[in-house]
Amino acid sequence: MSIGSTFRLFHAGWVLAREGAFSVLPAESLPPMMRFGISMARLVERRDVRKTGSIERLNAALHKLGPSYVKFGQTLATRPDIVGAQAAADLSGLQDRMPPFDPTLVPGILDLALGPKAAQLTEISEPVAAASIAQVHKAKLRAPGEVPKIVAVKVLRPGVAERFRADTDSLYAGARLAETFSPASRRLRPTEVVRTLDHSMRLELDLRLEAAAISEMAENIRNDEGFRIPDVHWDQVAQNVLTTTWMDGIPIRDHAAIDAAGIDRKALAAKLLQSFLRHAIRDGYFHADMHPGNLFADPRSGDVIAVDFGIMGRIGKFERRFLADILYGFITRNYRLVAQRHFDIGYVPASQSVDDFTLAIRSIGEPLHGRTAADISMAKVLGQLFTITDLFDMQTRPELVLLQKSMVLVEGVARNLDPNLDIWTVAEPVVGEWIRREEGPVGRIEDLVGHASRAAEALGRVPTLLAQAELTMAEHRAMMRRPPDRLMRGTLLAVLGAAFVLIVTLIVRVVLGG
Incomplete structure (x- = not known):
């Protein structure tokens, strides 16, 4: 430190x-x-x-x-x-109204980053949005043989990487101080949380990775409705420059303009929340920076438009199932399911009582049912959560930090659009559909295919393992001055036999999903 x-x-x-x-x-x-x-x-x-x-x-x-x-x-x-x-x-x-850096620097940055292809970007505007990491300019892309297109050009702030490193060094220092002087904070694993956020922010500083994130999400949502994202112009992408299609929309925080356009704010809030849950639960890949500066409403379709994919979250099948079960448990008031999943994923130590934790979860969930967002004090709910986490010695899962932070953001935006939002009713179609699919024939078949794939991969490693065992035997014999006696031969055969049994056991466990 x-x-x-x-x-x-x-x-x-x-x-x-x-x-x-x-x-x-x-x-x-x-x-x-x-x-x-x-x-x-x-x-x-x-x-x-x-x-x-x-x-x-x-x-x-x-x-x-x-x-x-x-x-x-x-x-x-x-x-x-x-x-x-x-x-x-x-x-x-x-959210998007930070002081911009000097726009006269932009042409030089583009020339250095894109080389000759920078000349294809013309009529570059003054900054139309400026945030902490980068700013965005409107421009016209004139690619040879193509019709000119209106594009958005995102440029990293000069020196932002150095500022970010200073930030994270300070956050690491704070985390270590907390762990040193506050033993109670250790269960929250502050250093691991900072490390997770550090990693996501480092990815944000390479706009080529943001372009790849847009591409991956576009594949995931190609058949979805209600949620739109821009396309990438790869020829005008570099580490510090990203060029995408220009998306016309009404800022999602401009409620007066949304109402004037005849867009149903209740429907817009539902599309936002359901889209986020679909991306997180179905795809395991979600936009992790959905503050209002990155969200717009399409005046023609009423769809949600999202931009700025610098921070993305990714969770595995196990964590996706955890999220779905937690939400479904609250929706159906199955608090035992909610409690059990917290034990399964390691949030709550096995030494605690599932029954007692179920009771604590019920004390949070019951007052929320039948209430609209306007009737719920999230400050009080957070206070209850603080008490429960301390009472049951709950541990932080760093890999879920981005998901939790993103859910706070999305819920906040949705509540602002529709103060009477019933979160559970809106979430049920997405969560229920995914759980029914996973529990049904399609989900079972996909699980079986996954197990078979892992078994085949394990089988494919068997010849390598046997070859390594034979090599070990040969090296051992070479080191001996005389051929191995009967006892040594028996020992080596026993070792090979044990290795074979271990390999077969691992394969069986993979196939059975153990």
């Missing part, structure tokens, strides 16, 4: 405290130790923040601190139900 990263961490804490960042947290719902920490931090809060409750200067402070802090502010901006309407409004400028 370097002195510099520790200093930056404390500097960030000071700036955030001064500008009122801790005032937006639902302190009354947090554990006593966290409430005490927030009250201490608020002692240095600026007088006008304390007096008015407005945190408009926090946007500029977060931007100066670095892109990781901006991401945190973007998440809070989608949750007026947690931080309050005024704070959410103050933070909304972080």
Whole structure:
């Protein structure tokens, strides 16, 4: 842990405290130790923040601190139900209205990144959107032999990689300090969480990977309705430049314009939530940065349009089943299923009681049923979750951090579109369909095919394993001055026999899904 990263961490804490960042947290719902920490931090809060409750200067402070802090502010901006309407409004400028870098630098960046093909991008506009990592320009693509197209050109901010590294060094320092001085925080595995976020942010700094992400998602959703994404122009893609089709749409936070276009906001909220769940549960691959600055409404079809695929989440079949079962358990009020899945995935240690945890889950789930989003205080729900995680010594699963963060974002946007959103009713068609498919003949056949494929792969390794065993025997004989006696020969045969039995056992377990 370097002195510099520790200093930056404390500097960030000071700036955030001064500008009122801790005032937006639902302190009354947090554990006593966290409430005490927030009250201490608020002692240095600026007088006008304390007096008015407005945190408009926090946007500029977060931007100066670095892109990781901006991401945190973007998440809070989608949750007026947690931080309050005024704070959410103050933070909304972080979503795509950050100060742009000097647009006169763009032609030089394009020339260096794209070479001669940069000349095909003409009529480049002033920045139309600027975020913490990059900014976007509208341009015209004039490829030889093709009709000119309107495109969006995304360009990384100069020096953003260095700022990001400084951010993550500070976050690692904070995680290690927490683990050192707060034993209770270790179950949350803060260093592993930071490492997961670090990895996703590093991917965001290579726009070629974002182009590949768009391509993969396009394949996944090619038969879906209600959710649209741009196409990639690969000839105009580089590590720091991404060119895609221009998507005309109404910003999803502009409710007045959406209403004026005759778009049903309730239907739009349902499409957004269902699309996200379909991507996460069905595909295991989802947009992990769905704040309002990245979402638009198509004025013609009423579909959701998504842009900015720099942060993507990927989860395996086991985690997808966990998510589906958790949602389905809440939808059907099967709290035993919800509790059991938390044990299965390792969130709750086996030493805890499934029955007691089921009771705790019921205490959260029952008050949510039959309520609309407007009737639910997410701050209180989060407070209950904090209490339960502490009571049952729940462990963090770092690979699910992006999914959980994304669900918070998507739910917040959907709630803003439709304050009367019934989350469980909207989620049921997607979750129920996937579970019924997985439990039905198609799902069983796919599982069997997967087991057979793994068995074939294991069988394919058998000759290599036998050849390695023979080589080991030959090397052993070469080291001996005389041929192996009967005892040695028996020992070697026993070893080979045990190896063969082990291989067969592994193959059988793979075939049976064990």
